[in-house]
Amino acid sequence: MTTYIPQLTLPEQVFASAPASILLPVALGTTVGYSTRPKQTKETYNLIRQPPLRPPPWVFGPVWTVLYGLTGYGAYRGIGLNLTSILPGTMSVARRAATLYTVQLGLNLAWMPLFFGARRPAAAMLDVLALLGANAYLACLFFGTRDGLADPVAGWCWAPYLAWLSFAAYLNAGVGYLNGWDISDATLRRRKAVGKGAQ
Template sequence: MTTYIPQLTLPEAIFNSMPASILLPVALGTAVGYSTRPKETQRQYLAWKQPPLRPPPYVFGPVWTALYGMMGYAAYRAVHLGTSPLNSPSTIAAARTGATLYTVQLALNLVWMPLFFRLKRPIAATVDVVALLGINSYLAYLWGTKVDSTAGWLMVPYCVWLSFATYLSAGTGYLNNWDLQDKVVRKDL
């Protein structure tokens, strides 16, 4: 069982502000996306062997923006509603534990893109996304059954996308012999 770890958890003030809770993951995700040089990332993505069903590069930005917004709103609901003094101690504990898990998963989420595209480490990126899927599946369960069912359901699309991202990450790694270092990136794209 996980526990609430204040040193690993975003400040409660963020969770108690709906705009801050929603905008923080959107802003951080956008910053990481732009820091990996989007045009170069798209060229790399198109140069590597990909598994079937890979979406075109332009799909990822809007999908991730929506998912970041949904996860931020889920975090707001779960922590803001779940830590109310009117709740039972077990609900408050579950909300706080979820806040720690949410913070950890957000950090793991933000390192995936640099791992995969900048460092070209598909094994590490795949381990990262598998950990993300596990943490968020548990988080959806925890929030959905012990804190706020809406918060739990808001995490489901993220878990579904993480399942697909795991397939893409592992598939790309496998099809490129787990080595993305020497792949030629066409400059004309």
């Protein structure tokens, strides 16, 4: 079980408002996406060796926007509507879920700077695995009728997110493996100079 940590939790007002709960992760995700220099990110994406089934770069922005919106709405439903519950147990679980949601959002926002900014696919892999675990548990809290929040709508908002995170973990592991876990500037410059297929 998680613990409610007010200092690590978004304010309750965010969860209590559907628009705020939806727009905050969308705005934060957009900000991180643009702060990692999209042109350089696209160039890096095209230079690294990729596993099969990789989508074109333009797919990621719309997919993440929809997923951030869905999870924001799910957080409003599963957390926001339960923070004012008259049942102390439900309110306690909602607070713990709010902390877990905030932590997973931080992990999510850290992935792109780790992978494309710092060029650390191994660290990004650890991040995405922690993200998967946190979100699987969060989905269980939303679906759960015993020691959970019993909001299947919120739980189903997490299903596409978990599927995409699993796919992202596959892509991250594939890129790491195929590139010897090294996508540093020096390696990519060398690859660009001699062609993508050479080391």
